[in-house]
Amino acid sequence: MGQTEVLIIGCGIAGATAALRLARNRERRITIVTRAPDPHESNTNYAQGGIIGRAPDDSAELLLADILAAGAGVSSPQASRILAEEGPPLLHEILEEQAGVGFDRNESGEMRWGHEAAHSRRRILHVGDSTGRAITAGLTAALERFPNIKIETNATAVDLITFRHHSRNPLDNYQPIACHGSYLFDREGKAVHRYLADITVLATGGLGRIYRNTTNPPGARGDGLAMAHRAGARIINAEYVQFHPTALVAPGAEGLLISEAVRGEGGILLTPQGKPFMADYSPQWKDLAPRDVVARAIHHEMETHGYSFVLLDIASRLPAETIRQRFPYIYSECLKVGIDVTHEPVPVVPAAHYFCGGVLVDEWGHSSIRNLYAVGEISCTGVHGANRLASTSLLEGLVWGHRAAQHIERTLTSSSNWERPRFEDVPPWDESGLTAEPDPALIQGDMQTIQNIMWHYVGLVRTGDRLSRAIRELRHLWNEIETFYRTTKLSDGLIGLRNAVEAALIIAQAAQHNRQSRGCHYRQDSGSFEGDRLI
Numbered sequence: 001m002g003q004t005e006v007l008i009i010g011c012g013i014a015g016a017t018a019a020l021r022l023a024r025n026r027e028r029r030i031t032i033v034t035r036a037p038d039p040h041e042s043n044t045n046y047a048q049g050g051i052i053g054r055a056p057d058d059s060a061e062l063l064l065a066d067i068l069a070a071g072a073g074v075s076s077p078q079a080s081r082i083l084a085e086e087g088p089p090l091l092h093e094i095l096e097e098q099a100g101v102g103f104d105r106n107e108s109g110e111m112r113w114g115h116e117a118a119h120s121r122r123r124i125l126h127v128g129d130s131t132g133r134a135i136t137a138g139l140t141a142a143l144e145r146f147p148n149i150k151i152e153t154n155a156t157a158v159d160l161i162t163f164r165h166h167s168r169n170p171l172d173n174y175q176p177i178a179c180h181g182s183y184l185f186d187r188e189g190k191a192v193h194r195y196l197a198d199i200t201v202l203a204t205g206g207l208g209r210i211y212r213n214t215t216n217p218p219g220a221r222g223d224g225l226a227m228a229h230r231a232g233a234r235i236i237n238a239e240y241v242q243f244h245p246t247a248l249v250a251p252g253a254e255g256l257l258i259s260e261a262v263r264g265e266g267g268i269l270l271t272p273q274g275k276p277f278m279a280d281y282s283p284q285w286k287d288l289a290p291r292d293v294v295a296r297a298i299h300h301e302m303e304t305h306g307y308s309f310v311l312l313d314i315a316s317r318l319p320a321e322t323i324r325q326r327f328p329y330i331y332s333e334c335l336k337v338g339i340d341v342t343h344e345p346v347p348v349v350p351a352a353h354y355f356c357g358g359v360l361v362d363e364w365g366h367s368s369i370r371n372l373y374a375v376g377e378i379s380c381t382g383v384h385g386a387n388r389l390a391s392t393s394l395l396e397g398l399v400w401g402h403r404a405a406q407h408i409e410r411t412l413t414s415s416s417n418w419e420r421p422r423f424e425d426v427p428p429w430d431e432s433g434l435t436a437e438p439d440p441a442l443i444q445g446d447m448q449t450i451q452n453i454m455w456h457y458v459g460l461v462r463t464g465d466r467l468s469r470a471i472r473e474l475r476h477l478w479n480e481i482e483t484f485y486r487t488t489k490l491s492d493g494l495i496g497l498r499n500a501v502e503a504a505l506i507i508a509q510a511a512q513h514n515r516q517s518r519g520c521h522y523r524q525d526s527g528s529f530e531g532d533r534l535i
């Protein structure tokens with residue numbers, strides 16, 4: 001059992017930023033939990049390309065225009081303006097000053113501004129090609145300096161505690177749904193505890209792992225989305241799953257992201273025969289077209305010509321030493337699997353990368369459930385619309401983590417008679433009758449089935465028939481997994497499997513419902529495409 005004022009589930013950039021902002025009030029008690037054994041482990045840790053700053057020749061208006069253009073008409077102008085205006089100053093205040101992140105500078109001490117697809121300016125700040133690692137290290141060290149922040153690792157949130165669902169008082173049925181914390185699975189002690197909180201912040205990140213090919217690490221399986229859905233939160237734009245065009249294809253390093261910054265620095269895509277092809281698909285942007293266009297162009301080349309990959313060439317575009325300096329992580333990871341990016345092109349395919357939809361939140365990160373906020377990739381602020389502009393996600397986590405914390409602080413300060421949840425109102429986790437140990441073969445097998453269904457039927461190119469098939473198969477699996485869940489002792493893997501199938505169904509149903517191709521949701525059978533981006 002545990003109790004806190006603010007429970008933050010997730011320790012990536014969004015959760016950590018919220019905690020840091022809240023902890024400025026030394027009286028405030030904050031608990032940040034992560035299912036990972038190490039607080040550094042998160043999608044944030046793997047971010048390569050960088051985060052948007054504001055270069056001298058740039059402005060909030062120019063960034064706003066680029067976000068809206070990439071979002072294919074679905075990005076919220078209000079939310080995008082907040083990001084464009086507040087993001088770069090916050091980056092300076094929190095990441096540089098508070099977390100001590102040292103972004104790359106040239107010999108004269110000026111920022112090295114990187115370039116990425118669909119940006120009209122060089123505006124990306126980076127730390128080599130391991131920007132996420134530097135940000136995570138800085139934020140985690142900053143969290144540890146606050147005595148009023150408690151970090152709990154190895155703690156997997158199972159479900160949100162919501163009244164009316166978990167209340168012992170039947171009259172709570174008449175109240176709007178409110179969140180009072182979470183049931184947490186202690187991975188070491190193998191027990192579920194109630195963790196009560198005045199305010200709960202979901203910051204659980206993305207869900208790339210529900211697809212067969214993905215750039216995401218194993219923890220990105222849609223836990224927060226599924227929990228919020230079960231609790232009754234409003235979820236939107238779930239059909240917009242962004243596929244990154246260039247993930248490495250090589251045994252032992254599947255899914256390794258080859259950052260867009262590689263194309264930003266001049267890298268070009270080639271057929272396996274060495275012919276450039278992006279000008280055929282996007283005469284204006286060529287290799288730096290928005291991600292959805294590049295990913296579909298690669299998919300189209302592969303499907304039409306039967307290629308199992310295309311090539312990304314940086315070796316003939318930059319001197320070897322420059323490649324090693326600018327992309328040390330990509331260089332060394334590729335070398336481990338026998339590919340020298342300074343001498344040869346890299347075989348790549350598209351892979352699931354980012355969830356543009358999520359738990360609907362307002363400009364302060366508040367969800368449709370009382371006392372529940374969502375920040376970072378799990379949330380949908382509206383910024384990313386139908387297709388995220390490169391390097392906006394870290395910035396969004398920073399801005400909304402900060403905003404949610406400001407709003408929570410105001411709410412807690414202004415409510416003198418806050419109704420604290422009490423343990424006697426919330427039933428303990430009931431494990432009676434659960435005798436079977438979770439079978440890892442079943443968990444792995446079902447997970448792979450979900451990943452294959454999502455890849456083939458709810459992937460880059462969708463049709464009504466494929467989506468119907470996916471929904472039928474996922475519903476069947478959902479039933480199987482729910483039975484398994486109700487009869488088996490809990491494990492982190494089982495929690496993830498249950499969430500993965502729920503998240504997969506949410507996406508497949510949203511994709512089925514929306515017959516209009518837009519951004520990264522492409523329906524081959526819709527016959528029309530909003531914008532000028534049909535390939």
Ligand SMILES: Cc1cc2nc3c(=O)[nH]c(=O)nc-3n(C[C@H](O)[C@H](O)[C@H](O)COP(=O)(O)OP(=O)(O)OC[C@H]3O[C@@H](n4cnc5c(N)ncnc54)[C@H](O)[C@@H]3O)c2cc1C
Nearest residue numbers: 010011012013014035043044049050157205376377391394
């Ligand atoms: C390879 C790669 C490269 C990328 N490069 C860039 C880039 O250059 N620029 C950019 O802007 N974006 C990039 N992105 C996207 C960006 O990294 C993510 O969108 C962002 O980091 C998400 O941050 P977050 O705080 O929302 O979630 P995350 O950083 O994913 O953190 C999620 C947290 O929630 C925890 N968690 C999850 N489920 C549970 C549960 N059930 N219980 C308890 N804890 C849980 C996790 O352990 C983790 O601590 C990249 C992503 C990847 C995968």
